Amino acid sequence: MKTKMIKALGLCLCFITIVAVGFVGVYNPETYETEQVVATGLTTTQIKTVQQKLKNWGYYTGNVDGIYGTKTRNAVIYFQKNNGLVADGIVGSKTAAALGMSLSSQSSNDLYLLAKCIYAEARGESYVGQVAIGAVILNRVKSSAFPNTVYGVIYQPWAFTCVSDGQINLEPNQTAYNAARDALNGWDPTYGAIYYYNPATATSSWIWSRKVVVTIGKHNFAV
Amino acid sequence: MNKWAITAIVLGCVLAVGTITWTGISWGTTANTLGMYKNQLEYVYERNLYELTDNINNIESNLSKLKISTDSQVQEKYLANIVALANSAQNNIATLPIEHNAINDTITFINQLSGFCLVLQQDLAKGEDISLDDMDQIASLHTSSQNIKYELNRLTVLVSTDYSIVDNVKDPNKGSSNFNNEFNGLNNDIVEYPQLIYDGPFSDSVTNKTIKGLSEKEINSEEALNRVKKWFSGYEVEATGETNGEFETFNFKLTKGNQEYYAQVTKRDGILLQFNGGYETGESSKTEDECRTIAETFATTLGFEDLHAVWSTASQGFVYVNLTPIVNDVIIYPDMIKVKVAQDNGEIVGWEARSWAFNHTTRTDLSPTIDEVKARQSLTSDMDVRTTKLAIIPNDYVGETLTYEFMCINEGATYYVYVNAKTGEQVNILKIIETDDGNLLM
Numbered sequence: 139m140k141t142k143m144i145k146a147l148g149l150c151l152c153f154i155t156i157v158a159v160g161f162v163g164v165y166n167p168e169t170y171e172t173e174q175v176v177a178t179g180l181t182t183t184q185i186k187t188v189q190q191k192l193k194n195w196g197y198y199t200g201n202v203d204g205i206y207g208t209k210t211r212n213a214v215i216y217f218q219k220n221n222g223l224v225a226d227g228i229v230g231s232k233t234a235a236a237l238g239m240s241l242s243s244q245s246s247n248d249l250y251l252l253a254k255c256i257y258a259e260a261r262g263e264s265y266v267g268q269v270a271i272g273a274v275i276l277n278r279v280k281s282s283a284f285p286n287t288v289y290g291v292i293y294q295p296w297a298f299t300c301v302s303d304g305q306i307n308l309e310p311n312q313t314a315y316n317a318a319r320d321a322l323n324g325w326d327p328t329y330g331a332i333y334y335y336n337p338a339t340a341t342s343s344w345i346w347s348r349k350v351v352v353t354i355g356k357h358n359f360a361v
Numbered sequence: 362m363n364k365w366a367i368t369a370i371v372l373g374c375v376l377a378v379g380t381i382t383w384t385g386i387s388w389g390t391t392a393n394t395l396g397m398y399k400n401q402l403e404y405v406y407e408r409n410l411y412e413l414t415d416n417i418n419n420i421e422s423n424l425s426k427l428k429i430s431t432d433s434q435v436q437e438k439y440l441a442n443i444v445a446l447a448n449s450a451q452n453n454i455a456t457l458p459i460e461h462n463a464i465n466d467t468i469t470f471i472n473q474l475s476g477f478c479l480v481l482q483q484d485l486a487k488g489e490d491i492s493l494d495d496m497d498q499i500a501s502l503h504t505s506s507q508n509i510k511y512e513l514n515r516l517t518v519l520v521s522t523d524y525s526i527v528d529n530v531k532d533p534n535k536g537s538s539n540f541n542n543e544f545n546g547l548n549n550d551i552v553e554y555p556q557l558i559y560d561g562p563f564s565d566s567v568t569n570k571t572i573k574g575l576s577e578k579e580i581n582s583e584e585a586l587n588r589v590k591k592w593f594s595g596y597e598v599e600a601t602g603e604t605n606g607e608f609e610t611f612n613f614k615l616t617k618g619n620q621e622y623y624a625q626v627t628k629r630d631g632i633l634l635q636f637n638g639g640y641e642t643g644e645s646s647k648t649e650d651e652c653r654t655i656a657e658t659f660a661t662t663l664g665f666e667d668l669h670a671v672w673s674t675a676s677q678g679f680v681y682v683n684l685t686p687i688v689n690d691v692i693i694y695p696d697m698i699k700v701k702v703a704q705d706n707g708e709i710v711g712w713e714a715r716s717w718a719f720n721h722t723t724r725t726d727l728s729p730t731i732d733e734v735k736a737r738q739s740l741t742s743d744m745d746v747r748t749t750k751l752a753i754i755p756n757d758y759v760g761e762t763l764t765y766e767f768m769c770i771n772e773g774a775t776y777y778v779y780v781n782a783k784t785g786e787q788v789n790i791l792k793i794i795e796t797d798d799g800n801l802l803m
Contacts, residue, residue, distance in 0.1 A: 264621065264639075265621065265638060265639025266621075266623040266637065266638070266639075268639075269637065281563075282468070282469045282472040282473055282476075282563035283461075283465040283466075283468050283469045283472075284461075284465075284468065285451065285452075285454075285455035285468075286451060286472070290451075290452070290455045293455075294455050294461070295456070295457065295458040295459065296458065296459075296460050296461070296532075296533050297461060302532070313639060316639065316677070317639070319676070319677070320637065320701075320711065323681060323699060323701070323711075323713075324699055324713055324715070325635065325637050325699075325711060325713055326635075326715070327623060327635070327637065328606070329604060329606030329607045329608065329610075330606055330607050331606070341534050342462075342533065342534070344462045351604060351605070351606040352604045352606065352612075361606070
């Protein structure tokens with residue numbers, strides 16, 4: 139009888155140990171890949187993508203190592219020749235497009251973040267309603283009463299519900315991208331509004347004191 | 362007791378102990394992790410508050426020195442310091458968990474302070490002196506900065522005790538937080554922020570622009586509706602009300618198939634101010650050049666004479682065309698209208714005439730004082746000039762300047778260099794940046 143109890147207790151301890159070990163394993167901190175920019179203007183990750191794609195299509199036989207050596211360069215030239223591109227061995231925007239990849243460029247970070255915020259805040263709204271959200275963000279960047287960058291405005295504490303509740307991390311769709319691009323191109327359906335709120339849910343008494351310029355969909359836009 | 366009962370009890374105990382232990386471990390780990398995150402966040406907030414206070418302290422001391430300095434070189438140094446410190450302070454404020462309405466007066470003050478000092482710095486660089494009026498402004502800016510400094514130093518003392526910012530913050534929808542209330546002392550009625558008028562970034566004079574492009578003659582809603590129907594035949598048009606923003610407008614919703622568009626017509630003069638919709642473009646069949654022509658023709662139908670495509674870029678199945686008037690061979694950039702054309706069927710899917718409505722006027726002075734050869738002397742010798750044109754360009758904040766526009770190539774990059782056609786000074790340089798989404802002018 140006693141031996142059985144001991145065996146059972148032993149099993150129990152084993153069980154706990156296994157659970158605990160498993161748990162600690164889960165809580166290992168994530169590791170992040172660091173990106174190194176090399177002379178080609180591409181990051182290591184981008185070079186790896188180029189190599190992988192060229193390898194899949196039979197242009198490249200070397201290792202996918204993120205090093206832009208002669209082998210990679212020749213493969214790029216070979217690919218460019220076959221695709222009617224200027225065979226200079228440099229992965230510019232056209233070659234990248236033919237490879238089906240995107241090179242991050244100066245303003246596309248703003249575009250991406252803007253599209254994310256539009257998508258998270260207004261994906262249920264009409265297209266104009268989405269451009270309007272983008273326009274408000276850009277009007278804030280220009281306004282003296284707000285931070286002076288797209289990042290600063292979007293991540294300003296309490297400024298956007300979607301940042302507080304994490305919805306900003308959803309991947310935007312093409313419509314949100316188009317709306318962001320139109321807003322960056324200067325289309326402003328709100329005519330300079332720097333605030334918007336849903337009159338059905340807004341609780342701040344202060345926001346009601348602002349002058350409403352236009353109502354689009356569910357949102358009031360105000361200055 | 363039989364064997365089965367004992368086994369069941371033992372198993373039950375094992376499960377109970379296991380579950381309790383597991384919950385305990387995971388709770389402990391989560392609490393630990395959360396505690397760590399909370400501390401990290403507290404430090405980010407505190408660091409920003411300390412830096413903000415430092416920056417304001419330094420701004421205050423630079424302003425006090427500026428107030429009594431008489432040498433332009435020394436003044437320039439203090440102004441440059443203030444601009445840099447203000448920009449840094451701006452970043453600090455944007456990170457602190459304060460509701461916008463509790464802090465917007467302070468953000469405006471810091472932005473305008475930086476804009477004002479930047480303009481004074483540029484004036485000094487041009488050899489001008491700081492005027493007596495500006496000196497008065499500096500004195501009142503100094504007073505405000507002293508008040509802000511006092512409040513912020515009180516706050517840093519508070520935070521350096523066991524006060525936790527994180528513990529005193531809450532969702533603004535659930536009422537004003539304690540941390541928010543700590544900033545009440547920075548309100549306009551206490552600090553008394555001066556109203557700053559200058560021709561520079563964030564100035565109040567720039568935000569209240571006058572409309573030059575439209576006459577006082579107004580049209581009524583019926584006339585506006587008729588115009589929209591004439592401009593966009595084949596669309597269903599529905600009036601959706603009026604807007605009283607920067608411009609007073611009549612608004613319309615247009616429908617064609619399942620595509621929806623949104624148009625605004627100004628009350629004054631009844632021009633198409635804006636037209637935009639979420640067009641889903643298909644396979645491109647029109648070239649960029651064809652789309653430029655389509656944009657020009659559309660402008661003519663709308664009654665805009667003499668508008669020419671001076672710039673375009675193709676991106677994601679659309680061509681974005683910039684139209685400007687060209688008068689006596691001079692490009693009038695301030696009156697630019699932006700048009701978006703779908704490359705699949707050549708339809709107009711976007712129109713924006715805000716700049717035109719603000720700036721369009723008959724310019725009288727379109728002749729340069731210096732000739733092209735003289736203007737070229739301000740370019741560096743390694744610039745390969747491809748085209749030269751005369752152009753009026755908008756100044757950064759107020760007014761416009763007649764310039765020579767030199768399109769040049771240097772080390773493979775394309776630049777537009779603008780040289781003042783009266784003085785020969787370089788006014789602006791734009792560079793073409795090639796991106797995945799077409800070319801950008803920066």
